[in-house]
Amino acid sequence: MSEKHVYSFGKDHAGNDVTEVAGASVEEAKWIVGGKGANLAEMSKIGLPVPPGFSITCQTCVAYSNNGNVWPEGVTDEIDAAMATLEERMGKKLGDAEDPLLVSVRSGAPFSMPGMMDTVLNLGLNDESVQGLIKQTGNERFAWDSYRRFVQMFSGVVMGVSGQLFEDAIAAKKAEKGVKLDTELDANDLRDLVTWFKGIFAANVDVKEHPEVSKNGYAVFPSDPYLQLRLAEQAVFGSWMNDRAILYRKQNKIPDELGTAVNVQVMVFGNKGETSATGVAFTRNPADGTNERYGDFLINAQGEDVVAGIRNTEPIAD
Template sequence: MTKNVYFFGKGNADGKAEMRNLLGGKGANLAEMINLGIPVPAGFTITTDVCTAYYQNNKQWPSGLEDEIKANLKKVEEVMGKRFGDLDNPLLLSVRSGARASMPGMMDTILNLGLNDSTVQGLIKYSGNERFAYDSYRRFIQMYSNVVLGFEYSNFENILQNKKREKGVTLDNELDANDLKEIVILYKELIKNKLKMEFPTDPWVQLQGAINAVFSSWMNPRAITYRKLNKIPDEWGTAVNVQAMVFGNLGDSSATGVAFTRNPSTGENKFYGEFLINAQGEDVVAGIRTPQQISLEASRAWAADNGISEEERKSKYPSLEEYLPECYSQLVELRKTLEDHYHDMQDIEFT
């Protein structure tokens, strides 16, 4: 039987870097990082061949795929010590595309999949943080509705902006748990009124929808145009990476960011990157908040370029090196591991 799903987690990976054509760039490198001993949240990759079969079979999954996904999901549950859809300690997932050739920004990502009105209570129990749970829930509704249901982000933005105006705040992370709870209710009402449907609550139905949406994003207009410009064949298809969530929005001791093992503009051998405290991945590139620099040296240079005093920089925009020194030290070690292995500059997403 053809293997359609490749697991990675807890020191074991079914795949490796050389399987890029089958697992896509992201899937192959996630497997390779597991093989290198790098801490990567457990997950699995659905192969590019499945995407090709999906289009050849009138957008239907090949026989046996559902069982393979469920078997690998069980492995992820065992590694993470959580269960998908559980009411006390729910496993939440990210779903991302991963073509064999890099196509930055062309296809879609969904975070916090598995949340509904019941599992959000489990997330509150697990985290002890109601604000975090409802922040994750409203983000999930936004992303899922946009990527899977085809509902524009701007529809939600009006609700979010109105709530911030009502509360007299400017940033999303200044809204409290009650504000976010109200936003979730308003989001779901909006979907019901505009799309004439209830927002999907069954975690398995959510996952099926997200996987299909990633396959569909391979044929969205901007992806087709990008492939034509870069001579990438349509028949290559995309892999789907399903991975356990880890959270950068869990509070002020959490963060997320992007980094390069060298300066990507000059090639200078200096660790380079940006991060945000109490945020999720898309916030770093969204332009809503000012990202902070990961190294102290880069942070001071950034402050000087922007006319910001050292006192203000330290209090408002500290580097990761200062704010979370243990995390920074771990990243520095991973930087060396990755460059030594790949013999080239690497870009890193971290939480």
């Protein structure tokens, strides 16, 4: 039997659990699909409302790295099949112009390595699918905010463009509007930022290093959602060997040979407005083990805002 590279988790369109178990226990599974993938599968199996998705194994990461960052034979076909199945499960197509499926792409090593590797959110957005998101939600600001976030994260994580360039653009737009918070920018402002961000992408991506985004010799932000997905998956695998991750593993005595999984998961949005939020929660206080709810959150934000510390969070205890 050939090695399995992709494991699905969550429910199908009819509400049936279709989780594929990667090991006899969560502890065993984490060596195959990483800690995040193993726990997503376990939560799905016990009936918690986990957004569906699939995990590409840690062993695939190692094989990819050992193969000169080239996909081993047959792996991309298996990933494409998993994506097609996820689309069928959700009744949506990635990047569809009428009702788009959007996904996150996250790393997930066997050991927790917070902030060391990379994440891309809102993948599947382009100039057509953003209109579909507006049509389905009736929330133009949310759609353009999600799109500008995606362009920013994809440019930084996948193409290595400095995040400060985008933060400077946001600061300039806020100054132009006379506001202090990102959340005070309206839909038109965010649409302007998408255009601005694509210009930053074009000016800072080397098409010799990234010929897949070259058009007539210029870097153009990719509109093909399946190309977006493949490049993001490759970037997450590549992040296993970035300088931050290597140093973290060395300091924490984590072997380089373990690899990381890639988790592709249907998006849930914390940036839809004042009734949406994102946060980090613990069932115990991680500082002293006290049996109490612990964590913090942000209203009208996405997870990277909490991790990046660009806004002041609120404690869950409040």
